Amino acid sequence: MQASNDVVIETRNLTKVYRDFWGRQKVRALKALDLEVRRGEIFGLLGPNGSGKTTTIKLLLGLLFPTSGQSLVFGRDATDVSKNERLGYLPEESYLYRFLNAEETLDFYGRLFKIPRAVRRQRTFELIEMVGLDWARRRQLKEYSKGMVRRIGLAQALINDPELILLDEPTTGLDPIGTREMKDLILKLRDQGKTVLMCSHLLADVQDVCDRIAILYQGELKELGRVDNLLKVRDVTEIRASGLDAQAQQEIKAVIEKHQGKLLSMGNPTSTLEELFLKIIRESEAHPGRRVRGEKES
């Protein structure tokens, strides 16, 4: 499904400075971030630890207040409670009440929404089924393994059938199969027309599922764009073909030689996100201050 131009999340010059008790500046966690996330896309926030990913998400949720700038969700200020009706959030570690069992957890969170009782019951049942915990639905969360807590955390984020889902490190604590399932689920949610904003430092995950990514480093936006565009290596052409006879290959070689080229193989290769990421980090360290502002896409 193609992303529309309908903006779901918008940050304008969003800045967050952490201060200590006396109001002295401790950390500039986020520096003048401008972002737009459009309806129906999977947007990835990428960056090393401490780069401001979680801060961004917390600002978008109203858990933190911006030092300056604005963050808008569904066009409303992030501190507005009513935005939460259409939003689901999976925190970095699933912060759930350990003395509740799976059913009670989902029922409790469901009751915070305006959902009829029958629908709430139905959804609780389905979500537990979906995350594969039906065998442990009456066990207290304190008996759960980390992966199980993660799954029930995801279920609670979806209890209100949200339009926008914010996932903070969705795959941490999951085994390879769980990771795969989580990624499939994210793609499925996108296919249902939902918008997903996820942050992660696991590059493979981001590369697999995200439509667009923003790379943050030390609170600054370093790169922003479509994943396929960002990973295209433009000065290399890769040609791979079959069914060409020797003469045709000779002709292609001749053309390349005529242009002083050296044929490796044909086609556009892609680098991995890991390479891109490391490159950006290296460049940032070499030239501090270079940054991307706003949309920059080709």
Place this chain on the structure above:
Amino acid sequence: MVIEYAIVPFLEWLSTSFVYWLMILGGVVAAALIGSWLVVTLRHGPVVAFRCVGRVLSDTVVDLALIAPRRVLAMAWLAVKESIRRRVVVVFAVFLVLLLFAGWFLDPASSEPARLYLSFVLTATSYLVLLLALFLSALSLPADIKNKTLHTVVTKPVRPSEIVLGRILGFTAVGTVLLGIMALMSYVFVVRGLSHTHQVADADLRAVEQIDDGEPAIRQGHSSRVHKHRHEVTVDASGGVRVELEHGHWHDVSAGQSAGETVYQFGPPRGRLVARVPVYARQLRFKDPTGEDAEEGVNVGDEWGYRSFIRGGSLAAAIWTFEDITTDRFPKSSFPDGLPLEMTLEVFRTYKGQTDDPKTIPGILGSLSVGDPKTGKPIEVRLFTAKDFATDVQYIPRQVETPDGRKLDLFKDLAPDGRLEVWIRCIQPMQYFGMARADVYFRARNAQFWVNLAKGYFGIWLQMVLVIGIGAMYSTFLSGPIALLATMGTLLGGFFSRFMGDLGAGAVMGGGPIESLYRLVTQKNLIQDLEPGLKTTVIEMIDHVLEYGLWVTSSLLPEFDRFSFSEHVAKGFDVSGNLAAQCALRSLAFLIPVFVAGYLFLKTREVAR
């Protein structure tokens, strides 16, 4: 044994208190608005600050108006679950152990065991429940913030107001159930602890009055000694048994036959667990020794002048004016012996020793009279001997005889409009009677004891709800242990708030804090004035500021001891509906602002830090 503060009629109290409440509230709101505006101004400038404060105000109105019961209940349910997980039931075990140990130490043979038992159970439950409320409410939200469990909650469409209210309600529900069960346990403990019976056999009785032909006569004797007392038993000719009052109670006795002998079966003690409904006088005035009207009696040198004294052997008198003394209130069927007047007079002796006929109990003689509204003069009803430190009951007959032999009806002639004057004089020269308004009252009826005990627990419940509210409020912006300490501080301050108020109003002898310190260091007594000069002026100026601060603080703190009805219940007085209603409203008056403050603190803080 009297309750030493007056209870103002409800409407009178409501009108003055409500205005006072509004004033304090207005002051707090204004201070909060200006304060927050100043703080924001420092960082963002006055215009932004103005807009910020305005937005918070409008948000507050919305958040308070749109509280959804569904979400509040969900939050309350969570609080209940959390309390159960934190094993609040342990409190029962503690309480049970307390009761078991108390069984050893509380002496049912003491002179007023009911008071001992009742004050023990009421104090024990209130401490336990208040501590529980303190811990539950002050530690819950900070733990949620620390564990970040609150993150998943506040990212749902739940308002901060609902989080705070839900918690208050949830913990209140838990506390209510606990308190209810503890009240039941206490009731059983008190009733069973005081329960005892005596025995008396035919052989213990001796005839005191023989009728000529040897028919059964009136026989008297003593019951067996249990709990260090025994009752005098009188059996009349028809077999009716009468048990004399002893240690504040009597027993119902039924006579039965067993193996050819008459056996008297004593029932459980009666008259001990009571809830007297007193009718207090509207006014107490005095006559001085020459018979002239006086504002007060004599001060015999007590520093705390609660009681005023009248001199014996003179025209000095204390006059209580009662209202609403009607036959409807005291019908003949219920009060055949007259109107029971209970009095607790203090006796101040200027000399000691046997003062009277050795046959009577040594004591100071007084006279009890009722005022004649036609002449304004007292008509003596009877003489009595004042019992020091004990409550005495005197009956005022329904017909009073004047010295010239006329018979006056108490209701028609002496209290035609329901107003009755009761005069008390001290007969013996050089001795003094001390009295206050609440010392003398008519006992209109006895209310149900268990209802009164329930009211006593209602008082504890009010205190508990207040503690939960205050704890929840502090926990919205302080970390757990600090919130705990702050709530405890408020609790303690609340118990001393009346003293603080007096200190703030400058009504305490010895001046304000600095002056007191100065007197302490320089070893000056409280009476001596400070020598005028610069030093004194500076001291007084600082004290004025401090006193103002104390006054403000005391106005903001709830007077916790006022919410306790334990004294009433233990001393056997009915907790009037008026008093209960006043306390309920009073605690509501504190809870509302405390809740709103908690909401505001939670709303304006960053949950993720």
